Amino acid sequence: MLRYLLGRIIATIPVVVLISLLVFLLIHAAPGDPADLLLSDEASAADIADARRRWGLDQPIYVQYLRFLANIASADLGTSFKYSDPVIGLIGERLPATIELAIASLLIAILIGIPLGVWAGAKPNSWADNLGSVLGFFGISMPSFWLGIMLILIVSGYFNWLPSSGRSTYGVGQGSDFYVIQSLLTGNLKTAWDGIKYIIMPAIALGTGMMGLVMRVTRSSVLEIISEDYVRTARAKGLDERTVLWRHVLRNALVPVITVVGLELGTLLSGSIIVETVFAWPGSGSLLIAAIQSRDYPLITGTVLTYTIAFVVINFAIDMLYALIDPRIRFG
């Protein structure tokens, strides 16, 4: 197991280096210059040249890349051109908001998608199956930004139930770090509730697509498993239908669901880039958008690398989960 673990970690290094090189080359190949975009309209050619020199943009691209790699080796992702702060600190400040949003979306997707899928799979072609399928297709086909805008218009605009944007109310909490999770853990229910009010809509917008997919995969998996011999055996043993369904069928149906959830976790992170913009959610996604718009090279590369590492870690965690769910799967 330890060997497997080490192997996976070592295999990650070339992936990260390759991604960093690709991102670095692509972002530098894109038209637009950070100095042009970040300095004011009134900036002279000399001001622009001075900024380029300070940011090292006057150096050949290979020198810039080697310097970037050297910095990475010492756990330094450079300094943001736009925010004038270390990239690692900026990402560290914003990432918890994105992770918390991803967790909330995941909860919505799993808590709605799995029961709906089991329900639909257990009663194929019934009204429950039809309803579940409609909801599943709705989730899959609805673009998250559109759903987000609709939620703002209806839930905030028409009913005035939830705040339309942001992460926290001034005076209640700062809305930094793991705002809801920390508040819940420390028993600060007022702050937790404040955070929940803000996270509900972006989490629905982000999690609905995944919910649809989880529902569809769970349904087909349950349909397949439900006709297996061991399920018939369980029924023959006299177990009630609920136990058969939730203990014997669901546990075995979960392996493909976990694969999908694992793959979709990455989508949640990338999807959050758009949803965060729609809801003015101060996470790493909106940070990346701001960085791209201003061609903030260190911040773009740093954020993409963080996302890459997150993808790798998630995939690794999913592999580990397989072993927990299905004892027949072993790594070595």
Add this chain to the structure above:
Amino acid sequence: MKASCRRLTLILLASVAATATFGLAQNAEAGGQVTIGVTETIASYNPYADSISMGYAIWCQVYGCLGFYDYEKGDYVGILVERWEVDKADKNVWTFHLKRGVKRQNDGVEFTSADVIHSVNRINNDPQSKQKQNISPIKDISAVDKYTVKIVTKEPTASLLEYIFDRVIITAKDLYDKHGAREVDRKFPLGWGPYKLKELVIGQRIVLEKDSSHPDAKPKNPDTLIFSIMREAEQRVTALINNEIQIAQFIPPHLAERVSRATNAELLSTSSVEIMFLAMSPKYKPWDNLKLRQAVCYAIDRDLIIKNVLKAQADRLDGPIGPGQYGYDPEYTKKNLTIAYDPAKARELVKASGYNNEPVYLDAPVGRYINDKEVTEAMVPMLNAVGINARLRTPEWATLWADVQKGKTPFYYMGRGSVVDPSVALSQYFETNGSPRIGISDPEIDRTLAAERVAFDPAERKKALNIAFKAIEDAAPGCFMWRHHMLYGLSKTIVHKPNAAGRIFGTEIVVK
């Protein structure tokens, strides 16, 4: 057991629904709190590390700035400066007399010339500074005494106040010396403005709290001012109608009606100081032809575009500036700078220019300015109608802007913001060596722009500026289009008169 479980679930669901229905909507106005939905964020605690107009306005009311341009008076007004003068013998020497007895927030330390000098030096030397352009005309700065500062410019610059007045944020020298840059910005953001920095969550909100002891802070001004980042216009309007915010900045014309219909809010409109124009670079063919450039200006029916595409939310520009901007002369403008829509004349000019119908590409941004794509889409058939084979291109903003900055875009639609005194902007776009953005080199434009810079008497300077406007229009490197109206949604619980610069000062807001 099963029944009790179901009952418990039902009770939980009902309580969540009830709370959602009755308990979530918030009213942010309690206690004189005013929230403003804004589109930009301050990028750093360092007041010199960013150069956006909202940032200058926020830091000016926290730390303080020398003065500002009063659109109603049509002149500059001092904030930390009481009066100023230019040396009659040497037009490079300016003397600024500072207000006396201005006490700093919390510790009451007095504002002096050392703070002004420190601030200018920090803009110049701080490695994070993005504001060097604001002090570019300054050659030297020194203290005459505790309350008098002498600035020597590199060359006579009549528009010096435009550079420095609300653009040089005044920070405390003693606090900087004691704590260093990073500590002082984050832990001791104390200044001489009427509001204190209470909270800065970059990307989310900026919170200011009124310093009631400040002479400019009145009891009816909001106690707390929150700038909440909301990039989407839809979001700002929804938040305004929901009473989440009290001022919604930059409402696009298509959402104006929604605000007008709201019972709790009103729609306010003000002219802006952003001039929109079409640029034609004589470095490229066929724009090296004066007649063809002039034809473009006659071919565009600006009134029609304003009425139908911009929903009347813009003012036509005759010449580079309009009412409220420094140097505007309505009489002179009417007589000398007005270019009426005249397609017949445009056709004649096209014919006379010898233009051979080669395609010309009009580059325009999408979403950068109000209805920019729609506006330029309307221009193309107008140009086609007079015989110019124009086609529209809409590159991504960063690409377009980089090319414009390098002088690689022959024909484009663009805006130039913050044009209070037009001197800097006109020099940048139309003077030889100003910038490569248009790349025109015209001796008459150069001469007239140089003349306005050394005219220090206000009446003389306004006259000189108008002569320069005429020289620019005659050479036609650009056609001036309009200034957009800035639409604001305002809660009926407050009184505020938006200004052309888009500056929002807490002391200009009254809570009813």
